[in-house]
Amino acid sequence: MTYHFSNRVPKSDVDPVGDILKVAGDPKVMSFAGGLPAPELFPVEQVKRAADTVFEQKGQAALQYGSSKGIPELRQVILDRVKVEGIETDADHVMFATGSQQSIDLTGKMFLDEGSVVIVEDPTYLTAVDVFRSYGARFVGVAMDEEGMKMDALELALQDNPEARLIYTIPTFQNPTGRTMTLSRRKRLLELAEKYDVMVLEDNPYGAIRWEGENLPSLKSMDKTGHVIYMGTLSKILAPGLRLGWVVAEPELIKKYTMMKQSADLHTDSLAQYIAAEYFAQNDINEHIAKITSLYHKREQIMMNAIDKYFPAGVTHSNPEGGMFLWVMVPGVNDTQVLFDAALARNVAIVPGDPFFGNETIPGTFRMNYSNTHEDKIEDGVKRLAEAIEEVMDKK
């Protein structure tokens, strides 16, 4: 059999990030590479109780086919969640997807043709790059600093690419950098989106997990012209295994999303939706988020202290006020893989920066995750990573 694949299928089976995560899964290896929530905080008992109620009260509905838009009970619940982000809306503006990843996928499918320009933060969420690329995207990366995407660089990108279809941004505790876009830049981004009439895809998986600084309004909450599509998820505040994400957009767009969703997988798991809705009815999600925030903050502080103590001079890093990631820049390194290899030789894993860039990469960068490593182990891992960095810097 000769296979004739579409142009969307990557020619190579090489999956560098998959390979990294496989290596990082070795129990000998201390992994700062993944992006997993701390499983010890999953409210297993409470989810079980919610499931019991669902099976007792609406078992048949939870096992039957459902609406492509999602069950009304859960769309209703999510209106309270997005209020925290400053978004006042109604259930007609909300669709549930099989995790935020599907929201990104459907957005790519809806807005991109072969060669369409997507403007992304440099660096950005790597699986968004994969999925946009599969729909023919050409990427234009916009440089960032500690205040998020640089707005002069964004305007230049828009001037050079007036036909750009999407600006994809994770404004709060960005993946992979952990950086947060300032309020003034948020406002400027909206002005530019309006001026150049480009859709903005605002991805906010981490925003609720803040331990420092002030809550900033989401782009969507300040959007007066319908330019912003907002995506949220239960993956970081409840459980990623349930694959529950949502899109908030104009009803006209929700109609299109719902049609594309129907083609993609008919609808999101009914049982998971009912359980989540019941969990919200029975529990205070804010109490649970406070627990997550407190633990991740503790782990982040330990990581930061160890970095300050052990990392060689000249190495810089972001200073996240929440979320799960931080971004490290090692000066004078041309091949980031060398850093990865040196770390792995000491049984520590990180994700080299390259796959996070739409086109040109910044060498010597990598992402570290702190949410999924026990606080007793972090310092030792950072110490060994510091030795690896030192070795590579010495060689240059």
Next chain:
Amino acid sequence: MTYHFSNRVPKSDVDPVGDILKVAGDPKVMSFAGGLPAPELFPVEQVKRAADTVFEQKGQAALQYGSSKGIPELRQVILDRVKVEGIETDADHVMFATGSQQSIDLTGKMFLDEGSVVIVEDPTYLTAVDVFRSYGARFVGVAMDEEGMKMDALELALQDNPEARLIYTIPTFQNPTGRTMTLSRRKRLLELAEKYDVMVLEDNPYGAIRWEGENLPSLKSMDKTGHVIYMGTLSKILAPGLRLGWVVAEPELIKKYTMMKQSADLHTDSLAQYIAAEYFAQNDINEHIAKITSLYHKREQIMMNAIDKYFPAGVTHSNPEGGMFLWVMVPGVNDTQVLFDAALARNVAIVPGDPFFGNETIPGTFRMNYSNTHEDKIEDGVKRLAEAIEEVMDKK
């Protein structure tokens, strides 16, 4: 805001089938239109027990991110299921998807470019038509009779379209016709797929629900050359709300499916997968399938008897040996919508045949579902439908 949608987005928001199902959802209306399993047979108690075990024994894993390929426990379980279809394989040949719909979506994404030819049964599953069209498919329909796709017509289609990328078929209890492809045609289809080197997508959601005739081997079980991709699902034998489907294919293809799946939604709901695996461990699925088969058979017989009693002479229909659907052909009707309207005026809903065809339709055809209407109501519904048909036939 001006929206610039991709070419994949249908220009019109009109969703004829959605509109039909909405009308059919009116409690006054007796609906033979949908395609829902009988919810009173969902094993709610047993699924609850399985869920309890999962929460007690592996709650954290069930709420955490998982592998794009699916959990090994469930892939292992499914090997026994596909053995019933004559497929002897191993877990490396299996990937789990968010329902069969996603298996179809990923197949379209992997194999179709703008203008690629997909050969389909005429008529065929309408949401497959939607999804293949969204990836640029051009359809070539192959006529059917009561023995399934006509093989001389298939060979002509292959000769005319040597670059065809896919043959999509539902060989057993087809949707929408309820027809089953004979063994000799199955063998011929495989010969043709091999001769013209075209992939076959074998969709088998209904195969287990057989009350008459002999089990026929799946195409995949007779495929010696890797031309067949097989898709199964738990939607019709356990619960569609869980969105659990699987693909069986060569490991080389499973690798590509897994990459596409990762872009689409990272992975299938972990909790649903663990619950399903535990359900299979605790229960005999064959006993449950026997219950489903017995009830659907009863309903189908009542429908068939009523059709024989009330439908006007000249109206023909398929004779399903299992599954959920039958197909009716009313002679001399040019506009099937008239039939639908006449039935709805008597508070009965069916699905007019048109959307099931890739290109040219056969007027006067419609699909009836019997799995989701209580046996006490079927005869009355068929009687009213017969009156509607009579009215339309008289007018012609």
